[in-house]
Amino acid sequence: MQKPNFTEDKIREIAKLPNVPYLSDDLIINLSDLCFYQSPITDSDLLFVFGSNIIHKEIANEISRALNDFKIPTVVITGGIANYSASYFEPIAESELIFSNINKEEFSDTHFIIEKESKNTLENIEFSKSLFDFSKVQSVIFFSHSYASMRSCLTLKKYCKNISFSNYQINIPSDIQGIPIDMDNWYKTEYGRKLVWGEYIRFKTYGYRGDFPIREVQTKLSTIDDIINENQL
Numbered sequence: 001m002q003k004p005n006f007t008e009d010k011i012r013e014i015a016k017l018p019n020v021p022y023l024s025d026d027l028i029i030n031l032s033d034l035c036f037y038q039s040p041i042t043d044s045d046l047l048f049v050f051g052s053n054i055i056h057k058e059i060a061n062e063i064s065r066a067l068n069d070f071k072i073p074t075v076v077i078t079g080g081i082a083n084y085s086a087s088y089f090e091p092i093a094e095s096e097l098i099f100s101n102i103n104k105e106e107f108s109d110t111h112f113i114i115e116k117e118s119k120n121t122l123e124n125i126e127f128s129k130s131l132f133d134f135s136k137v138q139s140v141i142f143f144s145h146s147y148a149s150m151r152s153c154l155t156l157k158k159y160c161k162n163i164s165f166s167n168y169q170i171n172i173p174s175d176i177q178g179i180p181i182d183m184d185n186w187y188k189t190e191y192g193r194k195l196v197w198g199e200y201i202r203f204k205t206y207g208y209r210g211d212f213p214i215r216e217v218q219t220k221l222s223t224i225d226d227i228i229n230e231n232q233l
Contacts, residue, residue, distance in 0.1 A: 014201050017194035027227045028187045034220045035199045036183040037150040039166040043071040045137035050124050050144040050152050051079020051094040054172060059143065060101030062168055066141065067107050076132055078115040078124035093117075121152055122211050125159050139164045146171050146182050147195050151202060154212035200224065 023031075047066060052059060066072060079094025090097065093116035104112070118127040121144075128134075140160060144152035146169035153165055171180040175191040186192035203221060207214030214221075 014198060014205060016198060017191070018198050018201060020193045020197040021228065022231055023187060023193060023197075024227065024231055027224065027231065030220065030224050030227060031196055031200060032183050032186070034203065034217060034224060035147050035150050035196055036169070037153045037167060038169065038183070041066060041070060041141050041166045041168060042139070044139040044141045044164075044166065045073065046132075046134075046140045047072045047075045048125075048128075048140055048142045048156065049075065049077040049095075049098065050121060050142065050148075051118060052098070052145065052170065052172075053079075053082040053094055055170070056094070056097040057101045059170060060098050062143065062170070063098070064102055064106070066168065067110055070141075072110070072141065074111045074113065074132070074137075076113045076115065076128050078118050078128055080115075080117045080119055080123075082119070121148065121155050122206070125155060129159065134160050134163075137163060139166075141166050141168070143168045143170055145169075147186060147192075147199055150217065151199060151206070151212065154207075154214075154216060157216075158212050 047063065049059065049063065063075065063077075067075070077095040077098050079098070081091060081093055093114075095114045095116055099112065099114055113128070113131050115124070115128045115131055118124045137160070140156065140163055142152060142156060142165065144167065149167055149169050153167065156165065169182065171182040174181050174185075174189040176189045179185050179188050179192075181192045181195060186196050203214070203217065206212065207217070
């Protein structure tokens, strides 16, 4: 695989890897509860895949596994070309890179929809609306990076009313080999701590401006705020 290029085209609204304060045990537990969403995969009307600029083959393999194990008539794969500062990218849409690793002949009865313009979680869904009618589905499986799975679920809920959700968490590598970014290990590496703390900031920023229904996690956010204030005393 060709080594990805490096771009400094666009500044992120929130730093991907912000500075992290002291993380007490209580804060770690509550950040995990806030950021990670888990619900076992079942037969569903739709598999929705949030964009990712890394591990495309691994994501494709998990999509194939889900299609083999469950009844899923439609798959929407999202993601355009990443152009954020300090991000590696290839000049091909994330969705196309994922889709290129799927054996389409194996899933001839599956309807694949490829969204190629979005640059973030909210756009992943908004730009897909012109390609797929979400009002016709009752159950959705979604694939997202593990540390962003709760925010991904809530953003879907903004557009998909009265729908049941299940998910697969994509555990990305950290800065230490053998310790992935997942619910049980994220706080063990500097990279994981920065990613999850960035998620907390995104909840506060994107949620309060209405990108997703923040009220569903308001109690969790308030608990985290209280712990942070106590730690600063």
